[in-house]
Amino acid sequence: MDYTNAVSVLTLCATPNGMKASGASTGHHQIWARDSMITLLGARFSDDDRVQGALRAGIALLKSKQASDGAIPNNVDCATLRPNFRAYADAGLWWIIGSSLLAPDAATVNSILAWYACQDVDQSGLISMQESADWQDLFCTRGKGLYLNCLYVLALRAAGQHERADLVSDRINHYFWYRGDGDMLRHISHTFSTENRQLRDSLGRKRWLPVKRHLADEEHYLPYLGFRAVGEWFDTLGNLLAILSGVADETRTATILDFIDRHGMGQAPIRSLTPVVQPGDPDWRDYYGMLNLPHSYHNGGVWPFIGGFYISALVRAKRLSQAAVALEKLSALNRAGEFNEWHHGETLEPMGVRSQAWSAGMYLFARECVSRSQVPEEFFGIHRGGTD
Secondary structure (H helix, E strand, O other), rough: HHHHHHHHHHHHHHOOOOEOOOOOOOOOOOEEHHHHHHHHHHHOOOOOOOHHHHHHHHHHHHHHHHOOOOOOOOEEOOOOOOOOOOOOOOOOHOOOOOOOHHHHHHHHHHHHHHHHHHHOOOOOOOOOOOOOOOOOOOOOOOOOHHHHHHHHHHHHHHOOOOOHHHHHHHHHHHEEEEEEOOOHHHHHHHOOOOEEEEOOOOOOEEEOOOOOOHHHOOOOEEOEEEEEEEEOEEEEEHHHHHHHHHHHOOHHHHHHHHHHHHHOHOOOOEEEEOOOOOOOOOOHHHHHHOOOOOOOOOOEEEEEHHHHHHHHHOOOOOOHHEEEEEHHHHHHHHHHOOOOOOOOOOOOOOOOOOOOOOHHHHHHHHHHHHHHHHOOOOOOOOOOOOOO
């Protein structure tokens, strides 16, 4: 029944132009690059012709609205077909991943990756973004984002550029992995304008370093690296993509999943971050308004689509019994919220929009992973297709 309900949601979201984000009468009636491509991961396993047609139509529509510099739009409005590029950072990467599964297009991929190469603004090997420019489009993630750069690795592998993907992976491990030791120098050293001589610059002046106040004794990947600043919280989706992209080795994978267990994040599953950002914290913003209150929306809300990534990460780590239990929890959450967009992080009350495409699609993806007892290799670039 859960499979049937998930496919029913997808048919509500399917349009001749692509898979819109929401099938409810009130919702997100655009073809979002990230939403539709994440939806595609699991929706491609359905046998509904309307769903399959919408997935391919969305790939074509987003490509047709590509900017001259190579950028893929954040979304395209279903009514006007007008593209929107505001939260731009991850759209092209998801397009590369999604199109590689259903409609490979090497020329378009190369033009997108050329645009992303220009986002490596300091030649560190990592790409940067403006604040609120990725999936957390009303949140303070900025600079070099963990989620964005792990996604970059996945897209490069999908494009067959494995050597470049390995380089980015190495850079993520060097700059983002926090060792639980309080040493912040390594995480901000890329922001120095003069040669790095540890705690003093080339003129002998003592450098200013931030203090890790939250999760100071915990090992994890930091959510973002900004100018003389880092994110304090555990970014769930970013850390899960580190596992799924192969950035995290076996030891770090176990550390991440044990962290999730220890902090009770997988009870729903799964909360988007911990600890939540509170008013008065450096990363609190007035524009959060009432939506990003603690334990809400991007600020610690429970997102069913992230739950799908969590289950697939458990499968990849061969924690198969735990993955099966998590899938049952995700099924119950989706039944209660009718495949809602997100739920309150403490009460689990459905708070977003019903009939959300990526909630349904990632349920199907998680279901497929548990059924196979492995993650479909083609998505994660484990195959060695393409050329460097």
